[in-house]
Amino acid sequence: MSHTRQVLFxxxxxxxxxxxxxxxxxxxxxxxxxxxxxxxxxxxATQGFGSARWAQQLVAGFVGDQGTAPELTADALHRWAxxxxxxxxxxxxxxxxxxxxxxxxxxxxxxATFLGCELRDLTGPRPRWTAVALGxxxxxxxxxxxxxxxFPPIPADEFGSNPDGLPTGAxxxxxxxxxxxxxxxxxxxxxxxxxxxxxxxxxxxAADLRDRRALWTTLAGLDHPEAFRALVADRRAAREMVNxxxxxxxxxxxxxxxxxxVVCL
Amino acid sequence: xxxxxxxxxxxxxxxxxxxGLIGLQTWDLDFWRSVTVVVVGAxxxxxxxFGVLTTDRRPVTRTHHPTPAVAEREPVFAQAASxxxxxxxxxxxxxxxxxxxxxxxxTATKPQEPLRQGYDVDRAVVAQCPRCGDFRLDLKQDGESCxxxxxxxxxxxxxxxxxxxxxxxxxxxxxxxx
Amino acid sequence: MENYRQSVSRADPGCVVILLDRSDxxxxxxxxxxxxxxxxxxxxxxxxxxxxCIKATTEVNAPVRHYFDVGIFSYGAxxxxxxxxxxxxxxxxxxxxxxxxxxxxAEHPMAVREEPSIDLMPVSARMPVxxxxxxxxxxxxxxxxxxxxxxxxxxxxxxPDSFPPIVVNITxxxxxxxxxxxxxxxxxxxxxxxxxxxxxxxxxxxxxLSPFEVTEIVFPSDPGGLPPPGPDLFALSSxxxxxxxxxxxxxxxxxxxGARGLAFNVGRSTLLRVLQIGTRVPDRxx
Ligand SMILES: [Zn+2]
Numbered sequence: 082m083s084h085t086r087q088v089l090f091x092x093x094x095x096x097x098x099x100x101x102x103x104x105x106x107x108x109x110x111x112x113x114x115x116x117x118x119x120x121x122x123x124x125x126a127t128q129g130f131g132s133a134r135w136a137q138q139l140v141a142g143f144v145g146d147q148g149t150a151p152e153l154t155a156d157a158l159h160r161w162a163x164x165x166x167x168x169x170x171x172x173x174x175x176x177x178x179x180x181x182x183x184x185x186x187x188x189x190x191x192x193a194t195f196l197g198c199e200l201r202d203l204t205g206p207r208p209r210w211t212a213v214a215l216g217x218x219x220x221x222x223x224x225x226x227x228x229x230x231x232f233p234p235i236p237a238d239e240f241g242s243n244p245d246g247l248p249t250g251a252x253x254x255x256x257x258x259x260x261x262x263x264x265x266x267x268x269x270x271x272x273x274x275x276x277x278x279x280x281x282x283x284x285x286x287a288a289d290l291r292d293r294r295a296l297w298t299t300l301a302g303l304d305h306p307e308a309f310r311a312l313v314a315d316r317r318a319a320r321e322m323v324n325x326x327x328x329x330x331x332x333x334x335x336x337x338x339x340x341x342x343v344v345c346l
Numbered sequence: 347x348x349x350x351x352x353x354x355x356x357x358x359x360x361x362x363x364x365x366g367l368i369g370l371q372t373w374d375l376d377f378w379r380s381v382t383v384v385v386v387g388a389x390x391x392x393x394x395x396f397g398v399l400t401t402d403r404r405p406v407t408r409t410h411h412p413t414p415a416v417a418e419r420e421p422v423f424a425q426a427a428s429x430x431x432x433x434x435x436x437x438x439x440x441x442x443x444x445x446x447x448x449x450x451x452x453t454a455t456k457p458q459e460p461l462r463q464g465y466d467v468d469r470a471v472v473a474q475c476p477r478c479g480d481f482r483l484d485l486k487q488d489g490e491s492c493x494x495x496x497x498x499x500x501x502x503x504x505x506x507x508x509x510x511x512x513x514x515x516x517x518x519x520x521x522x523x524x
Numbered sequence: 525m526e527n528y529r530q531s532v533s534r535a536d537p538g539c540v541v542i543l544l545d546r547s548d549x550x551x552x553x554x555x556x557x558x559x560x561x562x563x564x565x566x567x568x569x570x571x572x573x574x575x576x577c578i579k580a581t582t583e584v585n586a587p588v589r590h591y592f593d594v595g596i597f598s599y600g601a602x603x604x605x606x607x608x609x610x611x612x613x614x615x616x617x618x619x620x621x622x623x624x625x626x627x628x629x630a631e632h633p634m635a636v637r638e639e640p641s642i643d644l645m646p647v648s649a650r651m652p653v654x655x656x657x658x659x660x661x662x663x664x665x666x667x668x669x670x671x672x673x674x675x676x677x678x679x680x681x682x683x684p685d686s687f688p689p690i691v692v693n694i695t696x697x698x699x700x701x702x703x704x705x706x707x708x709x710x711x712x713x714x715x716x717x718x719x720x721x722x723x724x725x726x727x728x729x730x731x732x733l734s735p736f737e738v739t740e741i742v743f744p745s746d747p748g749g750l751p752p753p754g755p756d757l758f759a760l761s762s763x764x765x766x767x768x769x770x771x772x773x774x775x776x777x778x779x780x781x782g783a784r785g786l787a788f789n790v791g792r793s794t795l796l797r798v799l800q801i802g803t804r805v806p807d808r809x810x
Contacts, residue, residue, distance in 0.1 A: 088472040089479055089518050095441065096535025100586070106479070110512030118512070131583055141517045178584045181630060185581045223453045271468075276462065304467045306481045324531065328518075338510055340469040345481040441677040442715035 083146055083204050084101050085110075085118050086339060090309040095317055095324050103127065104278050104328040105136030105193070111143035111203075119144040122218050123198040124278040126246075129191030130182065131169065135249055136193045138169050143197040152198065153213050159258045169249055192247035194218045196276055198267070202333075210274060211265040215257060216246040218300045219282035220274040222266050223287075225297055227296040228289055229272070232264040237287035240279050273301060274332040280325035300331065305345050471513060476501035480516030528765035530687040531806045536604040538687045539593050539623065539679050540576070540803050541567055543668045544613050545695040545733075546600035550659035552696070552735040555791055559640075561696050561733050562657035564792045567639060569596060569613075569694070570653050572799040575629040577652075588630040596676055601660030608661035610671045615656055622675045629654065653656040663697045666704030669712040669730045670771035673719070676726060680719045687805045689726045691716060694795070698753055700743030713760040727765065729785030729802045730757045731795055741788040743772055744796065746781035754788050761786040771801045 089275065093102035103125035111117050120139040124133025142145045142165050151161030169191075194216025202208050212220055214233050222230040237242065237328050245260050277285060288296040303309050309329065316322035473483055475496035482497040490510070497504040498520075505514060531540045550562035557564060573594065582591040598613035612620050616634025633652030643650065669691075676689045702709040719726040730756070741750065761784040764772065768797035772779045775797060787798040 085512070086471050087513070087516075088474060089516060091479065091520065094533060098534075101534075101582075101589075102520060103582075105518065107515070107517040108513070109515035126581060130581060133583060137517065137519060144515060144517075146515050146517055172584075176583050179382055179581075180586050181577055181581045181588065185578050189578070302467050304470060304472055324533075328781035335468070337469065339471045341465045341474045341507070342471045342485075343465075343470070344483055344485050345472070362576045439674050442718070444677070 084335045084338055085200060086335065087120065087330060088303070088327045090303065090306060090331075092310050092313050092327050095314070097326075101133075102326050103132040103136060104220055104326045105133075105138075106148060106276075106328050106330050107137075107140035107144045108330065109146065109331075111148075112145060112150075112176075115146070116150065117200040117203060118332075119197065119199045120274070120276055120332055121195070122276045122278055122330055123196070124194040124216070124218055124246075124326065124328070126192040128189070129249075130185040130189050131172075131249070132191045132193065134172060134174075135169055135191040135247075138165050139193055139195050139247060140197075142168075143195075144157070148183035153197070153211055153263065155258055155261060155278065157212065158261060159255065162254055162258065162291060163251065165247075166249055166251060166254070187329055192246050192248045193248040194243075194279065196220060196241065196274060198274065200332075200334075203268075208268040208334075209265050210268060211263070213261050213263050215261050217241065217243045217279045219277055219279075219286070221277070221282075221285060221299075223273045223275065223297055224269060224271070226294045227291070230264070230266045231286070232266075233262055235282075235286065237283055237290065240283040240286075268334055270334065270336045272298075272334045274334075276328075276330040276332075278326065278328040280323045281313070281327040281329050284322040287321070290315050300329070301333075303329075303331070304343055307345075474513075474516055475501060475503055476505060476514040476516040477501055477519065479516060479520050526766070528687065528767055529634040529806055530685065530721075530723040532687060534684045534685065536589050536686040537591050537626075538729045538805050539595075539596040539676065539683070539689040541597065541623070541672050541676060541689060541691045542572075542613075542663070543672060543691065543693040544569060544596055544598045544655065544693075545663060545665075545693075545697065546598040546602075546658045546660065546696055547608075547695075547700075548660050549663075549697050550600070550657075554733070554735055555737050556791060560657065560659070561735060562659040564795065566657040566734065567654050568792065568795045568799060569655050570639070570651060570805060571796050573654050574652055575800060576626060576795075576803065580626050580630070585614075588627045588783060590625050590627050592626045593616060593679060594626060594629055595623040596655055596670060597672045598655075598658065599650065599660065599664045599666055601658050603656075603658055608664060610664060610667045615634060615654065618654070637796065645704070664701040664702035664704070665693070665699040666697065666701045666707070666709050666712045669709075669716050670692075670704065673712070673716050676716065677719050680721050682725070684722050686721050686723065688724045689719065690729070690803060690805075691801050692729045692731065692799060694731045694733065696735070700704050704735075709756075710760065717762060724765065725762070727785060727802075728760060729787075730750045730761045731787045731790060731798055731800075732757055733795065734789040735792075736789075738789045739788040740790050740794055741779055742781040742790065742794065743779050743788075744786060744788070745784070750788060757788070758784055758786055767806045768801055768804070771804045775801060777801075 087108045089106045089108060091102055091104060091106060093099055105123040107121050109119045121143040123134035123136040123139045133156045143150060148164055151157045196214045196218035198212040198220055200210050200212055217235055218282055220233060221228055247257060248254060313327055319323050370433060434500060474481055475483060478496060478498050478501040480496055480498040484495040486493040492507050492509050494505055530536055542564060551560050554561045554564045576592055577588055580591045596613040596783050597610055599610045601609055602609050602611050612622060614621055617632040618624055629770060633654050635653045636650055637653060639651040656714050679688060699709045713728055717726050717728050743764060747755040750758060764783045785802060
């Protein structure tokens with residue numbers, strides 16, 4: 082099971098532009114030094130300042146694109162998150178901020194739910210995923226058309242009530258890190274992992290109860306951003322999906338190498 | 347067909363025609379020979395062009411989806427309809443007696459079925475820009491090696507990837523690149 | 525489908541209109557503050573406008589988002605002209621304007637100056653100012669609804685899918701122009717609240733200011749026991765919709781079923797809190 086293939090789909094809230102998508106999504110291959118492939122999604126607070134940058138900072142940092150990727154322990158995550166906060170606060174782009182922007186940066190800041198995942202021992206005896214979560218971004222581990230594991234295990238009707246996430250302010254960080262949950266699960270050839278932010282995850286959790294075969298067939302077959310967006314627009318119009326920024330990161334595990342390269346037009 | 351392909355085909359046809367005409371000037375040929383020179387020249391040129399453009403050694407699947415019905419909006423700040431009017435509307439305006447304009451109907455557009463092109467999605471790598479996450483890419487292939495160029499006008503990232511290797515670290519930055 | 529659920533976005537912005545009493549009685553001192561009702565009301569209005577601008581400020585190098593169109597209409601004394609009447613209360617570059625998109629509002633305060641804190645703390649801060657305190661003449665509240673209503677009507681027609689317009693009336697006195705144009709204040713309120721979007725009817729909230737330190741009554745569910753003009757204002761005021769009931773409860777108010785968008789005999793800090801509750805429309809936290 083040496084091959085992983087991922088795709089990162091995303092769409093802003095209906096009525097907003099691409100630039101207003103305030104989630105984050107990142108994927109990185111194994112680093113060659115023992116760390117496995119990493120994947121992360123985050124969901125920046127709508128009412129914050131610089132939320133898109135914060136969500137992006139977190140996912141990029143977790144996969145090792147900015148600074149050193151953290152180990153998946155509370156202590157390591159705490160040090161890493163503090164470093165992420167410094168980088169977000171010292172962003173050179175802030176040189177051009179207006180008074181209103183400085184005021185909001187200082188008084189409100191931002192906040193983001195976070196879900197990070199690493200695949201381990203992919204060529205060894207016990208391939209598995211291991212993940213950390215703060216808030217209601219969710220990982221679905223799917224085999225065939227069945228959810229093997231959902232992490233965190235939030236029921237469809239309880240989304241939105243979890244206040245956990247990573248703040249940009251130093252004050253609440255230690256307490257939040259203490260609330261992070263960790264999980265892992267064994268992987269098999271052909272398994273799929275889906276990482277989704279809350280609006281999409283909530284719909285997935287509900288759709289899985291209604292018709293799981295249709296759901297997982299659809300999601301496994303997504304091969305074009307417009308197909309993803311059409312699905313989202315359709316479910317929003319049917320009021321099955323909350324109108325919010327959405328993100329879906331799909332990872333496929335396969336013993337066989339890829340046969341096709343898909344370039345979308 | 348991409349713009350590049352179209353340009354190559356058009357140039358081929360033009361060159362073939364020009365070459366044929368030059369040939370007619372150089373040698374005094376009778377009518378049927380002239381026709382044969384032009385036709386064969388054009389055919390060879392077109393075949394050569396098709397050959398150049400289609401000899402991808404790996405199967406590259408290009409999926410095409412119809413443009414979504416709702417065009418994306420540019421971040422233009424709408425002015426309120428009344429913003430340029432004087433503050434106090436005519437005192438005799440009887441807005442409470444006017445029939446409100448019928449609300450616009452919002453019909454959900456049915457997503458069109460993806461055009462499947464006979465490949466196994468399970469075995470496919472979906473190409474995506476590592477720097478911004480956009481899917482609009484140009485590709486030049488040379489054997490196992492692929493050179494990509496991101497067509498997002500705010501990105502323009504170029505990178506190379508070899509079949510069989512992992513996809514490079516990807517961070518979606520559409521929100522900062524547009 | 526339940527109403528009052530639409531969240532604000534650039535495609536479906538909200539509309540907030542404040543009717544600001546500028547009658548003569550607004551010159552009275554407000555409790556122990558030493559400042560007049562007019563001062564306090566202007567301060568609260570400037571505060572809520574700043575709040576809205578801050579909420580719509582999301583990123584460096586990005587303009588304030590167009591989440592709302594905002595209008596402030598004053599009734600009573602006029603600024604540029606003699607006599608009483610209804611006019612846009614904006615000063616400076618926005619003078620005379622009806623509904624103004626939030627990004628434009630953020631760019632054009634009439635001044636940025638030291639303003640006292642609204643909570644009587646011994647601090648002041650540099651704050652943008654859009655409206656000044658003014659008082660004089662009587663209380664032409666009906667005309668205020670007639671003028672603002674025309675803007676609200678056109679806005680609703682142009683934004684059928686938006687959260688319905690929110691109109692907040694800040695007053696300290698009795699209406700003096702009812703009936704106006706053959707219609708009573710009740711009629712005018714009914715006309716205003718019959719303007720609808722697909723998400724529900726226009727909301728009309730009332731805040732009654734009292735110069736005396738008396739018991740505040742916020743979001744009552746029963747007009748009984750309210751001194752005049754409490755029962756009349758209760759009848760004019762829209763029931764608080766669900767999202768605002770939730771807002772009010774988060775802020776610690778005991779909101780009973782049937783509660784109306786009415787705050788009676790309020791002090792300065794309560795005025796601002798009520799404005800915040802009444803202008804916070806549904807939004808996803810993340
Ligand atoms: Zn790109």
